[in-house]
Amino acid sequence: MKKKSLLGMTLAELKDVATSLGMPAFTGGQMAKWIYGNHVRTIDEMTNISKANRARLAESYEVGCTAPIDAQHSKDGTIKYLFPVQTTRPDDSQPVKFVETVYIPDDDRATLCVSCEVGCKMNCLFCQTGKQGFEGYLTAADILNQIYSLPEVDKLTNVVYMGQGEPMDNLDNVLRSTEILTADYGWAWSPKRITVSSVGIKDKLKRFIEESDCHVAISLHAPNHELRAELMPAEKGMPIEDIVELLRNYDFAHQRRLSFEYIVFGGVNDTPAHARQIVKLLKGLDCRINLIRFHQIPDVPLHGTDERKMEELRDYLTAHGIFTTIRASRGQDIFAACGLLSTSKKIGAIRHKEER
Ligand SMILES: C[S@@+](CC[C@H](N)C(=O)[O-])C[C@H]1O[C@@H](n2cnc3c(N)ncnc32)[C@H](O)[C@@H]1O
Numbered sequence: 001m002k003k004k005s006l007l008g009m010t011l012a013e014l015k016d017v018a019t020s021l022g023m024p025a026f027t028g029g030q031m032a033k034w035i036y037g038n039h040v041r042t043i044d045e046m047t048n049i050s051k052a053n054r055a056r057l058a059e060s061y062e063v064g065c066t067a068p069i070d071a072q073h074s075k076d077g078t079i080k081y082l083f084p085v086q087t088t089r090p091d092d093s094q095p096v097k098f099v100e101t102v103y104i105p106d107d108d109r110a111t112l113c114v115s116c117e118v119g120c121k122m123n124c125l126f127c128q129t130g131k132q133g134f135e136g137y138l139t140a141a142d143i144l145n146q147i148y149s150l151p152e153v154d155k156l157t158n159v160v161y162m163g164q165g166e167p168m169d170n171l172d173n174v175l176r177s178t179e180i181l182t183a184d185y186g187w188a189w190s191p192k193r194i195t196v197s198s199v200g201i202k203d204k205l206k207r208f209i210e211e212s213d214c215h216v217a218i219s220l221h222a223p224n225h226e227l228r229a230e231l232m233p234a235e236k237g238m239p240i241e242d243i244v245e246l247l248r249n250y251d252f253a254h255q256r257r258l259s260f261e262y263i264v265f266g267g268v269n270d271t272p273a274h275a276r277q278i279v280k281l282l283k284g285l286d287c288r289i290n291l292i293r294f295h296q297i298p299d300v301p302l303h304g305t306d307e308r309k310m311e312e313l314r315d316y317l318t319a320h321g322i323f324t325t326i327r328a329s330r331g332q333d334i335f336a337a338c339g340l341l342s343t344s345k346k347i348g349a350i351r352h353k354e355e356r
């Protein structure tokens with residue numbers, strides 16, 4: 001029988017595990033300390049739990065951490081890891097799946113871009129993960145393991161949920177992972193170190209904002225319904241005007257930051273008229289905009305705008321009260337940049353590499 005992961009469990013759940021096996025509830029607190037405080041890899045390392053209790057625990061549970069099976073190094077220092085994931089598959093009879101995780105060192109910061117799904121259902125026109133299609137939801141253990149088992153874990157300053165998948169589509173597991181990252185019994189990180197990026201999904205985005213204090217990033221990419229619906233099918237479920245109206249109800253002026261991501265496509269969303277629409281749409285909202293260069297993917301009739309237009313757009317938006325930056329692309333040479341992650345052909349390639 002497949003053992004259950006303790007990694008990814010909240011304190012209350014760890015206490016339930018303990019009591020269900022006839023141990024005192026405080027053993028759950030000890031487990032939390034060993035896992036989230038000391039990063040142990042086996043139950044046997046939890047030495048303040050009696051040997052008999054450790055053995056009983058190990059009959060049905062494991063810590064649940066797994067090292068990455070591949071790492072690709074970019075010339076700019078970015079590293080792309082390939083992690084096996086359990087996903088929410090019910091048993092071991094199905095093949096193991098994989099996700100990519102990107103480590104991005106930058107002067108005094110080191111950001112990890114984590115995945116929350118294998119592939120994605122949202123099928124945005126410009127995204128390689130969308131082309132992969134949806135293959136499974138990551139468990140909270142899968143999400144956290146990308147941090148737990150990262151060789152550079154001690155250097156991390158920030159985590160962004162901007163890898164494969166749409167966080168609102170796997171909200172329970174995403175919320176569980178952010179709770180564990182920020183709780184006192186868990187990693188005790190400030191929520192200001194975590195940003196969750198979303199296309200916006202009705203009801204789910206509201207729940208996320210209310211149940212988490214992490215920064216919010218919205219993939220905007222078009223300032224009106226018609227154009228956004230052409231680029232992003234999710235727009236039909238939650239139009240951008242509704243997303244913005246929802247966001248107006250919350251405080252983004254203090255601890256928590258709201259940003260919008262805008263890939264600038266040549267001749268599609270980069271004209272002065274689009275710039276004016278962006279200003280109108282976001283008027284009065286405390287937010288910033290990150291302009292992103294389009295990372296070309298095959299068979300898509302889109303191309304990035306030129307540098308001059310990108311800078312003009314940045315300057316127009318900033319002059320009209322929306323602080324705007326142009327995001328540096330990282331790890332393009334190893335296909336680690338935004339929207340290029342895909343694990344559909346990965347396993348064959350790994351086997352080929354191992355055989356050589
Ligand atoms: C891959 S998504 C994952 C998070 C979430 N699903 C979302 O769309 O916000 C992270 C960011 O990458 C952007 N992105 C997707 N494809 C891209 C591409 N080909 N070039 C540049 N950015 C891209 C997305 O729009 C989003 O802002």
Ligand code: SF4
Nearest residue numbers: 120122123124127130
């Ligand atoms: S941009 Fe985000 S939501 Fe759209 S397909 Fe890619 S991962 Fe999914």
